[in-house]
Amino acid sequence: MQEGRRIKVGILGATGTVGQRFITLLSVHPWFDIDTLGASSRSAGKLYSKAVNWKQTTPIPTSVRDLMVHECKPEHFMNCAVVFSGLDADAAGDIEAAFRAAELAVFSNAKNFRRDPHVPLIVPFVNASHLSIIPQQQSLHSPPLKKGFIVTNANCSTTGCVIPLAALERAFGPIESLLVTTMQAISGAGYPGVASLDIMDNVVPYIGSEEEKMEWETLKILGGITESDDGLKTFDMHSRHPLRVSASCNRVPVIDGHTECVSIRFARRPPPSPQQVREALVAFSPDAQALGCPSAPRRTIVVHEEPDRPQPRLDRYYQDGAGVSVGRVRQCQVLDIKFVVLANNVSIGAATSSIINAELAVLKGVISA
Ligand SMILES: NC(=O)C1=CN([C@@H]2O[C@H](COP(=O)(O)OP(=O)(O)OC[C@H]3O[C@@H](n4cnc5c(N)ncnc54)[C@H](OP(=O)(O)O)[C@@H]3O)[C@@H](O)[C@H]2O)C=CC1
Numbered sequence: 093m094q095e096g097r098r099i100k101v102g103i104l105g106a107t108g109t110v111g112q113r114f115i116t117l118l119s120v121h122p123w124f125d126i127d128t129l130g131a132s133s134r135s136a137g138k139l140y141s142k143a144v145n146w147k148q149t150t151p152i153p154t155s156v157r158d159l160m161v162h163e164c165k166p167e168h169f170m171n172c173a174v175v176f177s178g179l180d181a182d183a184a185g186d187i188e189a190a191f192r193a194a195e196l197a198v199f200s201n202a203k204n205f206r207r208d209p210h211v212p213l214i215v216p217f218v219n220a221s222h223l224s225i226i227p228q229q230q231s232l233h234s235p236p237l238k239k240g241f242i243v244t245n246a247n248c249s250t251t252g253c254v255i256p257l258a259a260l261e262r263a264f265g266p267i268e269s270l271l272v273t274t275m276q277a278i279s280g281a282g283y284p285g286v287a288s289l290d291i292m293d294n295v296v297p298y299i300g301s302e303e304e305k306m307e308w309e310t311l312k313i314l315g316g317i318t319e320s321d322d323g324l325k326t327f328d329m330h331s332r333h334p335l336r337v338s339a340s341c342n343r344v345p346v347i348d349g350h351t352e353c354v355s356i357r358f359a360r361r362p363p364p365s366p367q368q369v370r371e372a373l374v375a376f377s378p379d380a381q382a383l384g385c386p387s388a389p390r391r392t393i394v395v396h397e398e399p400d401r402p403q404p405r406l407d408r409y410y411q412d413g414a415g416v417s418v419g420r421v422r423q424c425q426v427l428d429i430k431f432v433v434l435a436n437n438v439s440i441g442a443a444t445s446s447i448i449n450a451e452l453a454v455l456k457g458v459i460s461a
């Protein structure tokens with residue numbers, strides 16, 4: 093990024109749970125300046141401070157308090173080189189497609205384009221290399237695009253799980269089986285989300301479509317990209333080393349932070365020991381750090397030795413919510429290794445991932461500053 097150059101950005105869904113986290117993070121970002129905000133017609137035409145039901149622990153940044161909220165139409169955002177989306181999935185599909193067609197670079201949290209064969213699904217510490225599919229996405233668009241594209245980040249539970257898995261595949265080769273059971277925070281369902289009478293004093297053993305998303309997204313993220321003789325790139329869905337995934341997803345009465353119990357079997361025999369696994373997790377240093385992404389945490393994974401960690405209340409703000417916390421690394425009597433991972437669903441599970449993805453795109457020259 094050229095010294096002194098700043099990039100104007102817009103936020104779609106700026107009033108929501110993820111949108112508020114975007115505002116908090118981007119208001120102090122060293123490269124990006126918040127220029128334009130968008131939300132539904134319920135909020136459009138109001139000052140941000142009047143439209144939003146602000147739920148962050150820090151005040152609304154002064155730089156955005158008096159910005160007007162717009163409808164999510166590209167013509168309001170043409171000052172922006174980058175648009176971050178925290179849109180409700182019911183609206184995200186058409187709106188993000190329109191923004192891409194208007195030659196805007198869209199970094200989305202919504203699920204709508206994650207399965208698109210030309211859209212990268214990127215967890216920034218895991219598969220930044222998938223940005224390489226963007227020229228194909230642009231050339232196959234009708235009409236072909238020069239600057240517009242969509243990059244998605246993953247489901248928040250998928251994100252927490254694939255980061256340690258990527259560290260372990262890098263150190264020990266392919267994982268062939270994954271069993272994961274989640275305990276997901278209420279904020280994952282947006283605001284107002286799950287009714288208090290459903291979640292207080294309770295655990296709800298079902299989150300619609302969540303298990304299917306975890307089982308599918310993990311394969312796209314951990315897989316590579318293959319290129320045919322005619323130059324067409326395809327996501328290989330971890331098919332060179334087939335990975336079987338079984339996810340069980342639960343909602344628990346925690347405000348922020350998804351906790352996941354993970355068991356894995358490696359392809360390699362004999363498998364690594366728990367101590368080797370701990371060392372590989374601690375040593376993990378993704379490209380986002382080496383390349384100098386300003387929002388990348390100094391350390392991606394902390395490994396706790398205490399037997400009762402990680403815990404959401406104690407660990408969800410590790411590295412300002414950009415890192416993940418692992419604990420209880422031990423032998424699994426059925427597969428090889430099991431552990432617990434905790435990730436902040438609103439930060440690295442959503443807004444922080446989008447922002448680091450955009451930083452990677454700038455550093456790799458996909459976005460011209
Ligand atoms: N919360 C989390 O932990 C995670 C969320 N996600 C995904 O991120 C996205 C946002 O989630 P979250 O912030 O929790 O959701 P919220 O319900 O809190 O916020 C939704 C946002 O979308 C806007 N919106 C709703 N309908 C429309 C519309 N028709 N046109 C334009 N804007 C609209 C809302 O504006 P208004 O205020 O005007 O209604 C609001 O700004 C979702 O797709 C979600 O699945 C992904 C990972 C984690």
Ligand SMILES: N[C@@H](CC(=O)OP(=O)(O)O)C(=O)O
Nearest residue numbers: 201202203247248276280281
């Ligand atoms: N469904 C997740 C959050 C979310 O919105 O996921 P997705 O973006 O994959 O729909 C949760 O409830 O915790």
